[in-house]
Amino acid sequence: LGQDAQANIALIRQTMGQVLDDLPAPASQLEAMHRLLLRHACEADITLDLHCDFDAAIHLYALPQHWPQWQSLAARLKAGVALLCEDSGGSSFDESCSSPWLRLARAFPEAAIPPANLATTLELGSMGDTRVDQAQANCEAILGFLAEQGFITGTWPAAPGECCEGMPFEGTEYLFAPHHGVVSFLRNSGEWVEKGDALFEVVDPLSDRVTTVRAGTSGVLFAIDRGRYTQPGTWQAKVAGREVIRVGKLVND
Template structure:
């Protein structure tokens, strides 16, 4: 095991921050797995699971059981982690710009396609190597003006070469759910079963360039650009939502870390007998069919449904009570499905997101993720 501290040049004179990168196994060995926690810096379940995973990997590495190379960054966003206002953590958006730390990653496909024009053929392994090298070169020249830009470029440079990327997040109040690209519908099942995921959301493009797709989507898009070439989906990237922000306790964190180790055994990154797979708790559904529930008025939020509840179409999810008049406004879902996340806020303003239902009846287009 080796720990590397990558210097993140600060925007302020004399100030320094660094990114701690833990490396296990054999440098350069495959599969290369990249795991990061708390890119949204106030989402501590991901940080806790990454830390516990690193502890387990340290022991496995000593036993010589790490076959590939596994890179773990438990604190992916030291900039966001330092953002506190009057004692409250604000880790989702960069306070300097208002930009979400998990949006706005470089969309590399155009530049990769230019660089790879005429070079990709019938040899899948050769193409994989060419695409990885082109990604390395393109990421190195991504323009980065601010410290946050440099952090994003650094994180992407760590993830892009990997065969598997797990970006560990959480929602406000939620059950375990996963996001990945639609072509990984079959492959995501193992991770979903091990973590007990209750929703798996698929899209070919979620919109606004989240981190996981910056690493994985170029492969899919290069297939469209070069239909005659044998292009593998060289990076299986997943955004893992480990329940809600308050769901940090020793037993849950240990179970999540054990599930991640079991997944890495299944992926061939750790040597060992294949762990049993629990029964799946859901089938993947389109992210476009995830129904956002929003408040149409302001008031006190009284929930009538909790994360994990299976809802009928038209079910009552919440009542918003006007504290001045007493008027009550119902919030109902249109589609049948699983309420996989809801807001921890108990006072809403118009337009505020109150919950998300993984269904199959609604069809959205455009930008599919929460702001």
């Protein structure tokens, strides 16, 4: 590794591929698929890990160092929030692609090692978002971003000037059901809520017990569960706030 950034990128990518190729044979088809995807992603400049949540606003997960580069994509998609963290504790796919470049740059400060894999987990709204026009709009947003970055040719509208806020993933609050019952949501995903706002009620049909669950932080209610009958310990809502309220493992699965 030296001062030639492009030579360093080529060497690091080659070494990453060799390490993956030298691993023992995968123990399952799922592990083989994980390894194949990571093998392809190691050679990529941009990695988009596309998902959808249960009932959610469009949102994305990324390293805080990369948020400036992702703002155009978030604006094009009209995302509700970006959740930023360098290590969520879950070995997520996007962090597995992006974080090694940060660690190498810190381990070899004398070498020119740029962040050569810009990766994000992109949650394209809800599982029930199957309208063709919405899917087409999301595709146009992603293609417009890729064209803007110089990866494809074509003409797309410029990114909107307004963009969602990037929040620390450590500021995300998970709200859980306190007991069994039917869940009645009082707010919709994508809304801004204030601390103390009622988000949902849990009604036990056997005992008539009713409990109202309120937000413990102000922020974007970016996802709610799809189930309407729940049990204690099951998350029902996620609120992305500006203030850090959690440490350690941040992902819920």
